[in-house]
Amino acid sequence: MRFKASVFGLAAVLLVAAPVALSQFRTEQLTEVGVTFIAILGLDVLVGHAGQISLGHGAFMAVGGYTTAILMADHGVRDLWTIPVAAAVAGAVGLVAGVTAVRLSGFSLALVTFGLAVAFPALVLRFDHFTGGAAGIELAGKPAQTGHGAGVVVLGRHLSNGDWGYGLTWTVAVACFLLVRWLLSSRFGRALRAVRDDERAAATSGISRAVAKVGALGVSAALAGTAGSLLAIDTAQVGPGTFSAELSLYLLAGAVVGFFCSVRGAIVGALLLQFLPDLARLLPHVGSREAGPATFVLGLAVVLVTLLLPPALRAGTAFARRAEARTE
Amino acid sequence: MTALVQHVASGVASGGIYGSLALAIVLIYRATGVINLAQGELATLSAFGCWTLVDHGWAFWPAFGATLALSFGGGVALHALLLQPLRNSPLLRSVLVTAGLALAVNGLDTWIWGGASRSFHGPFSASAVTAGGVALSKQDLGVAGVSLAAALVTGLLLVRTKLGLGLRAVVSPVEARFAGVRVGALAAVGWGLAAALGAVAGMLAAPSLQLDPNMMQRVLLYAFAAAALGGLLSPVGAVVGGIVLGVFLDLAGAYVHRIGGELRPATALAVLAGVLLLRPNGLLGGTAPERA
Amino acid sequence: MSLLELRDVHVRYGEIRALRGVTLSVELGDFVAILGANGAGKTTTLRAISGLVKTTGEVFLEGSKLFRRTPDGMARLGVAHVPEGRGTFTTLSVLDNLRLGAWTRRGTSTRDLAHVFELFPLLYERRERRAGTLSGGEQQMLAIGRVLMAKPILALLDEPSRGLEPVVVHELFEALRRINEGGTAIVLAEHKPALALGAARRAFVLENGRVAVGGDAADVRGHELLRVGPES
Numbered sequence: 036m037r038f039k040a041s042v043f044g045l046a047a048v049l050l051v052a053a054p055v056a057l058s059q060f061r062t063e064q065l066t067e068v069g070v071t072f073i074a075i076l077g078l079d080v081l082v083g084h085a086g087q088i089s090l091g092h093g094a095f096m097a098v099g100g101y102t103t104a105i106l107m108a109d110h111g112v113r114d115l116w117t118i119p120v121a122a123a124v125a126g127a128v129g130l131v132a133g134v135t136a137v138r139l140s141g142f143s144l145a146l147v148t149f150g151l152a153v154a155f156p157a158l159v160l161r162f163d164h165f166t167g168g169a170a171g172i173e174l175a176g177k178p179a180q181t182g183h184g185a186g187v188v189v190l191g192r193h194l195s196n197g198d199w200g201y202g203l204t205w206t207v208a209v210a211c212f213l214l215v216r217w218l219l220s221s222r223f224g225r226a227l228r229a230v231r232d233d234e235r236a237a238a239t240s241g242i243s244r245a246v247a248k249v250g251a252l253g254v255s256a257a258l259a260g261t262a263g264s265l266l267a268i269d270t271a272q273v274g275p276g277t278f279s280a281e282l283s284l285y286l287l288a289g290a291v292v293g294f295f296c297s298v299r300g301a302i303v304g305a306l307l308l309q310f311l312p313d314l315a316r317l318l319p320h321v322g323s324r325e326a327g328p329a330t331f332v333l334g335l336a337v338v339l340v341t342l343l344l345p346p347a348l349r350a351g352t353a354f355a356r357r358a359e360a361r362t363e
Numbered sequence: 364m365t366a367l368v369q370h371v372a373s374g375v376a377s378g379g380i381y382g383s384l385a386l387a388i389v390l391i392y393r394a395t396g397v398i399n400l401a402q403g404e405l406a407t408l409s410a411f412g413c414w415t416l417v418d419h420g421w422a423f424w425p426a427f428g429a430t431l432a433l434s435f436g437g438g439v440a441l442h443a444l445l446l447q448p449l450r451n452s453p454l455l456r457s458v459l460v461t462a463g464l465a466l467a468v469n470g471l472d473t474w475i476w477g478g479a480s481r482s483f484h485g486p487f488s489a490s491a492v493t494a495g496g497v498a499l500s501k502q503d504l505g506v507a508g509v510s511l512a513a514a515l516v517t518g519l520l521l522v523r524t525k526l527g528l529g530l531r532a533v534v535s536p537v538e539a540r541f542a543g544v545r546v547g548a549l550a551a552v553g554w555g556l557a558a559a560l561g562a563v564a565g566m567l568a569a570p571s572l573q574l575d576p577n578m579m580q581r582v583l584l585y586a587f588a589a590a591a592l593g594g595l596l597s598p599v600g601a602v603v604g605g606i607v608l609g610v611f612l613d614l615a616g617a618y619v620h621r622i623g624g625e626l627r628p629a630t631a632l633a634v635l636a637g638v639l640l641l642r643p644n645g646l647l648g649g650t651a652p653e654r655a
Numbered sequence: 656m657s658l659l660e661l662r663d664v665h666v667r668y669g670e671i672r673a674l675r676g677v678t679l680s681v682e683l684g685d686f687v688a689i690l691g692a693n694g695a696g697k698t699t700t701l702r703a704i705s706g707l708v709k710t711t712g713e714v715f716l717e718g719s720k721l722f723r724r725t726p727d728g729m730a731r732l733g734v735a736h737v738p739e740g741r742g743t744f745t746t747l748s749v750l751d752n753l754r755l756g757a758w759t760r761r762g763t764s765t766r767d768l769a770h771v772f773e774l775f776p777l778l779y780e781r782r783e784r785r786a787g788t789l790s791g792g793e794q795q796m797l798a799i800g801r802v803l804m805a806k807p808i809l810a811l812l813d814e815p816s817r818g819l820e821p822v823v824v825h826e827l828f829e830a831l832r833r834i835n836e837g838g839t840a841i842v843l844a845e846h847k848p849a850l851a852l853g854a855a856r857r858a859f860v861l862e863n864g865r866v867a868v869g870g871d872a873a874d875v876r877g878h879e880l881l882r883v884g885p886e887s
Contacts (some may be wrong), residue, residue, distance in 0.1 A: 088455065088459075090462070135640050142595075145398065145400070146591070147635060147636050149400070150636070151632065154628035154631070157629060158626070280580050281466075281577070284465060284466050291459055291462075327475075327477075328470065330473060333470065335463070336463070337462065338460055338464060341449075342448055528751060531751070532744060532755055535746070540725070540726040541735075543727050544727060596746070
């Protein structure tokens with residue numbers, strides 16, 4: 036993932052200029068792009084670099100989002116400080132899920148994470164004394180919210196809520212990006228790629244393979260949790276609809292279409308997820324039901340990308356064609 | 364006591380649905396080595412198709428039959444379009460393709476029929492039948508009957524026909540080729556059969572679940588758990604696993620206070636994770652399943 | 656016209672040239688042994704015939720040149736290939752394995768199955784068991800049983816005696832003789848020359864991917880012993 040300084044510079048300029056140049060609505064959209072970007076980054080680590088598949092990243096986002104919401108609403112913790120906590124909690128859930136991945140082949144992780152994605156929204160409704168149930172948790176105006184909903188003063192300048200959210204999200208996003216880059220170039224990253232390229236390689240020991248798998252899921256989940264936390268802060272609420280079962284599939288689609296390979300991919304995926312409904316409205320016969328066509332096009336894109344682009348997807352031979360053998 | 368019997372009966376009915384979908388999953392897994400993540404969505408699509416036919420004046424059972432046939436054809440086509448091109452690629456690709464398919468079908472359903480749920484009038488009335496002092500709903504009996512019949516037909520096909528022998532043989536594709544089996548063609552049939560079974564599950568589930576694009580999401584989770592209980596490679600195990608799971612979930616929901624409606628998916632997830640961790644070969648045990 | 660003919664067949668595994676121009680022929684009802692040290696190209700030759708590897712050169716079956724060969728296509732043409740792994744369907748029963756042997760044939764009768772069980776009573780005893788639970792020798796018998804069910808015009812066998820006890824090997828070769836008497840041509844790749852030469856009518860010795868010696872089994876035997884030394 037080499038980045039020329041010019042590209043970096045251009046990106047920085049665009050990032051700063053956007054909220055100034057664009058409307059509030061677009062700024063909010065771009066904020067959401069930042070959130071999605073972080074979540075997809077997490078998927079990139081897991082799927083692209085460790086060759087494992089997760090269909091439950093929406094659930095990890097939900098864990099992060101609800102952690103933040105509960106800390107803010109019930110315990111008065113300032114929103115900023117909830118972010119690392121949310122990441123940690125989501126990461127812990129990921130580690131637990133990772134334990135099931137250790138002994139098993141790739142399908143098992145896919146199935147378990149799918150189960151997480153489906154079961155979590157139901158859990159949210161069930162434990163409504165925690166989660167506010169169907170009504171969700173309102174965060175706007177709460178004391179824990181930086182600026183109390185009236186805007187924030189940063190370095191002497193007054194920012195609207197939307198701009199503050201944008202800045203916070205993208206600052207965290209850049210930090211996450213740098214963190215992931217560092218992680219992937221470290222020993223951990225090498226271990227991940229060893230897992231991806233040959234799960235049964237004699238070269239890497241069983242223990243380091245296990246650690247890599249569990250670690251990948253933990254890191255990946257923590258990133259998703261961070262994204263969920265930011266989403267809660269930006270939109271000032273969470274509810275069962277915020278993190279639906281389909282969200283996980285959308286995230287995976289975003290990651291696939293962004294080719295898994297690099298940050299550029301995650302950006303493409305995040306932008307696509309955000310703006311596809313708008314694009315879909317350009318299609319004829321699409322009335323107010325843009326969700327359907329957008330989803331359809333997204334799914335179709337995943338199918339086509341998977342079918343037509345052999346080198347782009349560094350698909351792991353983690354699912355080797357040979358026997359569904361357990362790893363040890 | 365009567366309550367217990369009623370719960371078991373409804374558990375068997377739900378279990379029949381889970382078992383049918385699980386059977387579809389196992390068939391595809393054996394045929395192409397892939398877990399079809401879109402199995403649930405395809406079942407939903409079939410249910411919508413059936414609904415449309417009925418809406419246009421068809422009687423239920425002819426619509427049911429037509430939907431089965433169309434679903435079979437759809438399954439064969441999907442295999443040819445999506446799986447065959449990927450047969451020499453790593454399996455991760457095929458799994459991703461099914462994930463994309465799931466999204467696309469879900470989107471298609473919403474696009475064509477809208478996201479609101481609608482009622483689906485099944486063939487079984489909601490009234491009850493009394494046997495031995497216990498009132499059993501006709502719906503439960505009918506669903507159990509049809510799903511078990513479908514499983515039985517599939518089983519007979521697999522065990523007593525040459526086609527079935529071939530379908531069972533493709534779990535070892537290398538050896539199958541040496542025997543002269545056209546693995547690709549049989550895998551296609553496997554996909555068609557699986558799509559038809561999924562359609563059965565969808566059409567049986569729709570009356571009680573209300574038909575909407577996300578209808579089968581939870582059912583798919585239950586089907587995965589059922590298939591895992593059977594060891595992922597056993598058709599019999601999938602059906603038995605489905606019934607066991609259905610009864611277990613209904614009884615747990617009724618008799619353990621904590622496990623209400625909303626904890627059902629989480630319970631199924633616990634079962635799924637537990638089986639995968641502790642008994643990857645399924646509860647039926649035996650030697651490790653190998654898909655060569 | 657020979658039943659099977661290979662003309663100047665080359666096979667490469669990446670950088671390695673496994674076969675460097677193999678030319679040999681097999682007649683109808685023939686019994687041919689392919690000998691040579693490990694790595695000489697015996698297995699590769701069989702794989703080349705079945706189309707499991709890409710080849711240059713020509714392969715003719717009953718006089719017609721075969722272009723894109725695949726294992727299942729060859730099976731449908733009447734060429735049965737028993738690979739080193741014996742091709743057992745481990746998750747299926749012995750009975751199903753045998754039935755699969757006859758997959759390419761139009762109609763099979765229970766008489767064919769009975770014939771196999773007559774030859775291998777042990778298989779009858781184990782007929783409902785999962786084939787994966789059989790011992791090596793039993794699986795080899797099962798493989799032979801499948802060949803019998805297939806009634807092919809040509810059977811390719813890759814080191815069937817590997818890992819088997821002498822008594823079992825003797826039974827194995829008896830069965831091969833019977834198959835050959837039934838009209839099936841046999842091509843046998845074997846590591847142990849004496850065994851194979853005892854059963855075969857003709858033989859080819861491969862060395863470094865080429866046919867070094869070829870001819871009647873008796874003549875080759877003379878050569879072989881001179882070169883390699885007595886081996887059982």
